[in-house]
Amino acid sequence: MPGVTDRVIACRDCAAGYAGRDVFTGVTLGVAGAETIAIVGPSGCGKSTLLLTLAGLHRSSRGTVLVDGTPLESGDPRIGLVLQQYGLFPWFTVLRNATLGLAIRAKRSGRRFDAAGAADIARALLEQLGLGGKESDYPRRLSGGEQQRLALCRTLLLEPEVLLLDEPFSALDALTREELQDLLLTVLAERRVAAVLVTHSIDEAVYLGDRVGILAQNPGTAAGEPARLLLEANPAGRRGVGRTDPLHHQACAWMRRRFAEAVRA
Ligand SMILES: Nc1ncnc2c1ncn2[C@@H]1O[C@H](COP(=O)(O)OP(=O)(O)O)[C@@H](O)[C@H]1O
Ligand SMILES: [Mg+2]
Structure with missing residues (x-):
């Protein structure tokens, strides 16, 4: 940024x-x-x-x-808040969890959600955070550390101040x-x-x-x-x-x- x-x-x-x-x-x-x-x-x-x-x-x-x-x-x-319990959705993939905040924000503001664009940005950050290759996994298959990386990714994608x-x-x-x-x-x-x-x-x-x-x-x-x-x-x-x-x-x-x-x- x-x-x-x-x-x-x-x-x-x-x-x-x-x-x-x-x-x-x-x-x-x-x-x-x-x-x-x-x-x-x-x-x-x-x-x-x-x-x-x-x-x-x-x-x-x-x-x-x-x-x-x-x-x-x-x-x-x-403001971006990262909770102790990660707050991930078990029925969504890693990629979907990562982009969820962006999707919600777009919906709230009445804008069309550019899912492909969001996925590209999310993939790059997931890679940086050590979750490359896990995009299609579900949270239950992630370790605690990986779940926290994902929670961090989801919040950072919202570009909080x-x-x-x-x-x-x-x-x-x-x-x-x-x-x-x-x-x-x-x-x-x-x-x-x-x-x-x-x-x-x-x-x-x-x-x-x-x-x-x-x-x-x-x-x-x-x-x-x-x-x-x-x-x-x-x-x-x-x-x-x-x-x-x-x-x-x-x-x-x-x-x-x-x-x-x-x-x-
Ligand atoms: N929703 C709530 N309703 C009533 N009391 C609460 C609520 N959440 C926390 N508390 C009380 O407020 C105090 C501070 O809690 P909390 O902020 O969770 O502390 P910490 O995060 O430092 O462990 C505690 O005594 C807790 O029991
Ligand atoms: Mg506490």
């Missing part, structure tokens, strides 16, 4: 929750251009709720989410996870897409995030109080710092300490 360098998602003092009770509050973040923010938090702290709010699929109780300076609406095409990823690799074995982390970094850099990723892995956050965040209750607050987001520059940066680099390990140790402080009640 050439020529797009300034993709921004932002929210200021945002809160959201369920049944009148906020799950998180006071969340302010802005993600620039091709930047990635990786947020870690304990289970149930509101990571998915935050992503759904940033996707315009869950209404905030306070604060507005802006993309490129304009408010987000439900189903906004500027911001990619939101909800624990995208947590169901995968360690080696597959590392492979897909590297693939994600490659496609994000190539496409210059901003990303917000939530994970329960400190190691993953440090490896993927230009900035890293911790979503947790403030220390000392009563149980059930909304979580807050602590955002920091990643001391390891992300590009060029490998998993075996001492800087990566130092950054993980630093984040573990910050995390321990942040969640200590």
Whole structure:
């Protein structure tokens, strides 16, 4: 996607929750251009709720989410969401699953769907994502890693300005996870897409995030109080710092300490 360098998602003092009770509050973040923010938090702290709010699929109780300076609406095409459970349709082939988002978008906007054109674009991206030759397979024949590649493909084909990823690799074995982390970094850099990723892995956050965040209750607050987001520059940066680099390990140790402080009640 050439020529797009300034993709921004932002929210200021945002809160959201369920049944009148906020799950998180006071969340302010802005993600620039091709930047990635990786947020870690304990289970149930509101990571998915935050992503759904940033996707315009869950209404905030306070604060507005802006993309490129304009408010987000439900189903906004500027946002791409990749869910933990992949969201694939078992009765559609890999190629059909990949192009499904494009087909739905065309239908919604009343345009004719150019199935052959979409298939060509999808084939090229499937190839890049390591799914070449699998176009006619059904999702049940794919490994977990391949299913996640396909979910990523379907979302990327929609050319979102911001990619939101909800624990995208947590169901995968360690080696597959590392492979897909590297693939994600490659496609994000190539496409210059901003990303917000939530994970329960400190190691993953440090490896993927230009900035890293911790979503947790403030220390000392009563149980059930909304979580807050602590955002920091990643001391390891992300590009060029490998998993075996001492800087990566130092950054993980630093984040573990910050995390321990942040969640200590
Ligand atoms: N649809 C819902 N209705 C009511 N409560 C919910 C709903 N979804 C999540 N919650 C609650 O909100 C809190 C945050 O959930 P979630 O955002 O899924 O956390 P995480 O993704 O960090 O594990 C949890 O206490 C969860 O039980
Ligand atoms: Mg979740």
